[in-house]
Amino acid sequence: MASKRQPLPQIWVLHGPNLNLLGQRETDIYGREDLKSINSTLGQAGKAAGYRVVCRQSNHEGELVDWVQQAHKKAVGILLNGAAYTHTSVALRDAIAAGDCPCVEVHLSNVYKREPFRHGSFLAPVCLGVVSGLGAASYTAALHGLLSHLSRYDDT
Ligand code: DQA
Numbered sequence: 001m002a003s004k005r006q007p008l009p010q011i012w013v014l015h016g017p018n019l020n021l022l023g024q025r026e027t028d029i030y031g032r033e034d035l036k037s038i039n040s041t042l043g044q045a046g047k048a049a050g051y052r053v054v055c056r057q058s059n060h061e062g063e064l065v066d067w068v069q070q071a072h073k074k075a076v077g078i079l080l081n082g083a084a085y086t087h088t089s090v091a092l093r094d095a096i097a098a099g100d101c102p103c104v105e106v107h108l109s110n111v112y113k114r115e116p117f118r119h120g121s122f123l124a125p126v127c128l129g130v131v132s133g134l135g136a137a138s139y140t141a142a143l144h145g146l147l148s149h150l151s152r153y154d155d156t
Contacts, residue, residue, distance in 0.1 A: 008052040011146065012071040013042055013139070015057035016064055016083035022108075030108050033136045041136070042079075042143055049147050051076075061085055065095045072099025077146045079139060081106040086121050093122040102149055104142040107132040 015035060018025060023034030039055040046053035054075070058064050064085065071078045078096075080103050085092050096103045103126070110133025111118040124130050128149060131142040 008047075008050060010052045010054055010075040011046055011077045011079065011143070012067065012075040013039065013053060013055040013079045014064060014067050014071070015055070015081050016085050017059040019081060019083055020057050020059070029114075031135045038136050038139055042139055045140060045143055051147070053143075061089055061091060065091050068092065068095035068103075069098065072101045075101055077101060077150055078103040079106050079142050079146065080104070080123065080127075081108070081139075082123055086111075086123050087118055089122055093126055096123060097126040102128040102146065104128050104146050105130040105132075106138050106142045108135050108138055109133060 019035055022030055022038070023032055035055075035057060039053075042055065043053045056067055058067070064080075064082065068078065068080070078101055080092075080096070082089065082092055082105070086105065086107070103123075105121060105123050105127045107130075111121075112132070121130070129142075129145055131138045131145065134141055
């Protein structure tokens with residue numbers, strides 16, 4: 001008799017506006033690695049830890065809000081690079097705060113070294129933590145932090 005496999009728990013990785021241009025856009029700030037490569041690294045690291053990593057990118061605030069709402073129902077954790085919406089979006093903050101799914105805010109660049117308008121985040125106060133300034137490695141560091149949090153608070 002075939003055994004029914006349990007679906008892997010999901011981690012959603014949500015990338016905000018202009019991150020589809022990674023690898024071509026301001027490479028001195030954001031590096032040469034593109035989004036496909038970042039997503040593939042996260043997928044492999046997640047799989048090795050027993051999670052399915054689902055990656056999405058949108059240039060639209062409302063779509064990101066929809067995905068955060070869906071993640072609260074379907075995922076056990078979120079990595080979110082809200083990009084410019086980090087500094088402007090009350091809607092995204094409210095979506096994160098609307099559920100229990102832990103969310104880590106991610107930035108490739110060190111936003112605190114940059115223009116003052118990037119120093120504020122509407123998201124950080126409702127996130128588990130923030131990783132900023134490590135380039136593509138910000139995402140892997142954030143994933144490891146999230147996995148460590150999930151293993152500590154796993155109540156199954
Ligand atoms: C960013 C930093 C934001 O300030 C900027 O608007 C981005 C990318 C980063 O990953 O460093 O688009 O989130």
